[in-house]
Amino acid sequence: MVAATKLEQENHQRDADFSKAMHGQVNETGYFAGFMGKDKAASAEAAKEYFKHWDGFEDGNETEEEKQKRLAEYATLTRHYYNLATDLYENGWGQSFHFCRFYPGEAFNQAIARHEHFLALKMGIKPGMHVLDVGCGVGGPAREIARFSDCKITGLNNNDYQIARATMYAHKAGLSNQLRFAKGDFMQMSFEENSFDAVYAIEATVHAPSLAGVYGQIFKVLKPGGVFGVYEWLMTENYDDSDADHRRIRRGIELGDGIAQMVRIEECIKALKTVGFEIEYQEDLADRPDPIPWYYPLAGNMKYCASLSDIFTIGRMTWVGRTLAHYLVGALETVGVAPQGARKAADSLATAADALVEGGEKKLFTPMYLAVARKPANP
Numbered sequence: 001m002v003a004a005t006k007l008e009q010e011n012h013q014r015d016a017d018f019s020k021a022m023h024g025q026v027n028e029t030g031y032f033a034g035f036m037g038k039d040k041a042a043s044a045e046a047a048k049e050y051f052k053h054w055d056g057f058e059d060g061n062e063t064e065e066e067k068q069k070r071l072a073e074y075a076t077l078t079r080h081y082y083n084l085a086t087d088l089y090e091n092g093w094g095q096s097f098h099f100c101r102f103y104p105g106e107a108f109n110q111a112i113a114r115h116e117h118f119l120a121l122k123m124g125i126k127p128g129m130h131v132l133d134v135g136c137g138v139g140g141p142a143r144e145i146a147r148f149s150d151c152k153i154t155g156l157n158n159n160d161y162q163i164a165r166a167t168m169y170a171h172k173a174g175l176s177n178q179l180r181f182a183k184g185d186f187m188q189m190s191f192e193e194n195s196f197d198a199v200y201a202i203e204a205t206v207h208a209p210s211l212a213g214v215y216g217q218i219f220k221v222l223k224p225g226g227v228f229g230v231y232e233w234l235m236t237e238n239y240d241d242s243d244a245d246h247r248r249i250r251r252g253i254e255l256g257d258g259i260a261q262m263v264r265i266e267e268c269i270k271a272l273k274t275v276g277f278e279i280e281y282q283e284d285l286a287d288r289p290d291p292i293p294w295y296y297p298l299a300g301n302m303k304y305c306a307s308l309s310d311i312f313t314i315g316r317m318t319w320v321g322r323t324l325a326h327y328l329v330g331a332l333e334t335v336g337v338a339p340q341g342a343r344k345a346a347d348s349l350a351t352a353a354d355a356l357v358e359g360g361e362k363k364l365f366t367p368m369y370l371a372v373a374r375k376p377a378n379p
């Protein structure tokens with residue numbers, strides 16, 4: 001299935017050169033050193049390339065031409081989003097770039113890992129299987145699922161900095177024999193057809209300009225009879241595109257999270273079926289009656305505070321926490337310690353957080369629509 005959007009020509013050398021110029025040597029020490037050591041001109045370029053698609057369109061109103069341009073350039077947009085956001089994510093969230101459900105009293109990292117195990121379990125990933133992780137980030141889920149299921153995983157990623165970090169972490173964890181990471185655009189995969197036993201995507205395919213486009217690529221590289229599992233970011237059936245408030249929330253999520261265009265649940269299901277998948281399981285996990293909502297770490301509401309570490313997790317998202325972060329990052333940028341565009345990137349993450357919480361509270365949005373689908377044995 002080929003997407004209607006005309007795709008950008010891949011240029012791996014250009015991307016590798018840019019990544020090296022912006023991020024320099026990948027370090028193991030963590031966020032702070034990495035964040036401070038960025039090249040200023042390259043950081044400014046990443047911010048310019050990313051925000052040119054959004055400045056002036058914050059309310060969600062734009063021409064069809066502008067929208068098409070953003071969709072056509074989604075690969076560059078996403079790559080630069082993660083050039084700007086990866087260190088902030090790692091520092092502020094961890095190495096698994098996704099949401100999860102929370103049980104009362106459960107530690108954050110445990111809940112994140114459980115969400116990954118749940119997907120592996122629902123898909124039936126078995127020891128020795130060769131699995132593809134589409135949009136693998138810095139490899140947090142791949143490391144967890146490789147250990148949990150004893151499988152081999154290839155992580156596909158469009159961002160060289162994330163690949164370098166994922167490779168470094170896999171080596172550190174002693175998992176280099178089970179994990180490998182490949183650079184590439186998930187809309188034009190170069191893996192051999194029918195080569196993976198299973199494919200999963202955790203909150204990643206939302207970056208695609210067309211779900212049918214990326215699901216079609218996944219279908220192509222899966223072996224006949226192989227399984228695909230996805231946690232998809234989607235607008236729910238409550239979302240009404242003619243409602244300006246709903247559009248504002250959707251745009252806040254798109255702008256702050258590097259998403260060219262987000263669609264509704266029904267479009268996801270249609271896309272899976274259109275490319276040939278047979279759906280075996282589908283559920284919006286955000287719809288379960290959980291006492292602690294998936295968005296609690298972003299809500300800045302002390303009523304969700306259940307442990308010592310929650311004081312920091314929640315505190316930084318309160319008005320005071322955000323104001324401090326805004327001025328601190330701004331000051332560091334002004335004196336040339338933090339990279340150019342750091343404040344704008346941090347502010348847009350705060351916008352994203354607000355929109356995600358509002359979308360979650362109003363049940364307009366889900367980051368965990370779970371679908372498990374199979375490529376027929378005789379497609």
Ligand SMILES: CC(C)=CCC[C@@H](C)[C@H]1CC[C@H]2C3=C(CC[C@]12C)[C@@]1(C)CC[C@H](O)C[C@@H]1CC3
Nearest residue numbers: 088089092093097098099203257349350352353
């Ligand atoms: C973008 C996609 C498709 C997935 C990533 C989901 C989440 C891991 C991120 C969505 C919003 C992010 C924010 C942060 C971390 C990563 C997310 C939760 C911060 C908490 C990082 C620290 C900053 O100070 C505030 C950020 C708010 C948004």
